[in-house]
Amino acid sequence: MISDAIDLSLIDTLFSRLAAPYAEQIGITRDAYGEGEQRAHELFIETASALGLAVEQDAAGNHFAIYPGEDRDQPAWVVGSHLDSVPQGGNFDGAAGVVAGLIAVAALRERGITPPRDIIVAAFRAEESTWFPASYLGSRSALGKLAAEELALTRADTGRTLAEHLRDCGGDPDAVATGDNWLGQRALHGMLELHIEQGPTLETEKRSVGIVTGIAGSFRYREARCFGEWGHSGAVAKPYRHDALMAFAELAMALEQAWDTLEQDGRRATVTVGQIATPPAQHAFSKIPGEVGFCLDVRSEDPAVLVDLEATLQTTIERLERERGVRFDLGPRTASTPAPMSAALTQRAATLATQLKISHRLMPSGAGHDAATFANAGVPTQMLFVRNQHGSHNPFEAMRIEDFVEGIRVLAALIQE
Numbered sequence: 001m002i003s004d005a006i007d008l009s010l011i012d013t014l015f016s017r018l019a020a021p022y023a024e025q026i027g028i029t030r031d032a033y034g035e036g037e038q039r040a041h042e043l044f045i046e047t048a049s050a051l052g053l054a055v056e057q058d059a060a061g062n063h064f065a066i067y068p069g070e071d072r073d074q075p076a077w078v079v080g081s082h083l084d085s086v087p088q089g090g091n092f093d094g095a096a097g098v099v100a101g102l103i104a105v106a107a108l109r110e111r112g113i114t115p116p117r118d119i120i121v122a123a124f125r126a127e128e129s130t131w132f133p134a135s136y137l138g139s140r141s142a143l144g145k146l147a148a149e150e151l152a153l154t155r156a157d158t159g160r161t162l163a164e165h166l167r168d169c170g171g172d173p174d175a176v177a178t179g180d181n182w183l184g185q186r187a188l189h190g191m192l193e194l195h196i197e198q199g200p201t202l203e204t205e206k207r208s209v210g211i212v213t214g215i216a217g218s219f220r221y222r223e224a225r226c227f228g229e230w231g232h233s234g235a236v237a238k239p240y241r242h243d244a245l246m247a248f249a250e251l252a253m254a255l256e257q258a259w260d261t262l263e264q265d266g267r268r269a270t271v272t273v274g275q276i277a278t279p280p281a282q283h284a285f286s287k288i289p290g291e292v293g294f295c296l297d298v299r300s301e302d303p304a305v306l307v308d309l310e311a312t313l314q315t316t317i318e319r320l321e322r323e324r325g326v327r328f329d330l331g332p333r334t335a336s337t338p339a340p341m342s343a344a345l346t347q348r349a350a351t352l353a354t355q356l357k358i359s360h361r362l363m364p365s366g367a368g369h370d371a372a373t374f375a376n377a378g379v380p381t382q383m384l385f386v387r388n389q390h391g392s393h394n395p396f397e398a399m400r401i402e403d404f405v406e407g408i409r410v411l412a413a414l415i416q417e
Ligand SMILES: [Zn+2]
Pocket: 082, 093, 094, 127, 195, 369
């Protein structure tokens, strides 16, 4: 049984060493292309080398540990995640997927199992967009998908460019700019990423493992506004009011209703207004709001759902402008494409989890991950979620080692094929 070869003490050592530098601080801060992330990469190199694996560093400073398969010419598996964290985040978001890759390979090695193809355990850089204003910088570089101009992006806290930070970490920005990178030269069989779940579903349903069906795409408006007409709260009768806040409220409820209807049809999405405000310099207790600013974040793993919700947004705005005499300005729009997981891999992972008697469920990922880079590049990709008790991007994120081991068992079974 491969399960018996899973090295619990190595798991404990790795997570303890990853957390150790932050013992006196709130949460974990592994800054992308900075000291925190670099330390984690050095631990990765040390651990992989101790396991007898060859380690490659690419031009973007990503690291890859290679466990040779039976046929070195076969397209390889990539198994991994990222080693950066958000500021004052937790120890598991990202790092769990890298540790899982190392532990799974260590278990195969312990059992003397040579897989049919090479297994490449990957530790990616800079997945979180809190440091540089872009996601998946490391994994996109690894696949030659980073736009050269992104090297000029500056890190939020240091103000220095990605190129400068990359050089500090032994990378080569000029080579990254050409798109020519180590992993891109290899034929890939598939990509697997284990990650803590970042919501409460598995914990609530008492299941250890989530088998991800797709990673949500999104459309977002961060600076939307609705303009009406300021007025005296008592003096303007209903037919003459152009209340920006009430118009916005009706828009928000229309989107929530459209979302409810989608859910009833088994189509999943999330609709979030994370911020809303009337202008503090103008608003007052006894004034009809003449302006309201708001954000809108809509996500779904299904591109058709995003199209439908955006159509609802537009038609509702047109109706409200007509009926209420207000005007909406949605401001700049950003969007990302949903990344479907490989249906064959999803099915295979579910079958293996059932055979291994691991409590699991199929579920979408509302958050973005390095796996999306691979899926969108046409590499068959599968994510596995592990139950986590306190969400993520906070110091309290948690993961029981017994759940982590269940995730690794599925991972180890997949990479033997
Ligand atoms: Zn992550």
